[in-house]
Amino acid sequence: MKTESKNKKMNKIKIVAMTTIFLFSFFSCNKASADYWGGAMGASVWETMYNKIMKQIENALITSLKQAALQTINQTVSNAISQGASGPMFITNWENFLINDPQRKAVKPE
Secondary structure (H helix, E strand, O other), rough: HHHHHHHHHHHHHHHHHHHHHHHHHOEEEEEEOOOOOOOOHHHHHHHHHHHHHHHHHHHHHHHHHHHHHHHHHHHHHEEEEEOOOOOOOOHHHHHHHHHHHHHHHOOOOO
């Protein structure tokens, strides 16, 4: 009876030991290191400054891209609407386009 309980206890100890070894071998902890008080303060200040600068650069780039897109759209629309040498790029007189021009092209004067 004592041998069985002793074996069960040894088996539990073995299982706990194997589980602990398994966990520590595959899941490591971060190494702790000693540093003086406020040692990471410089890095924290640098990170904050860097993030602010990058945000300002990003905002400036986005503003420039928006302005360039707006100019491109305005230029494209004005080119489509304007009366150039060939006229506008859309139909201004549908009756002339669908009826009169085809009749003129079909009947050639001799």
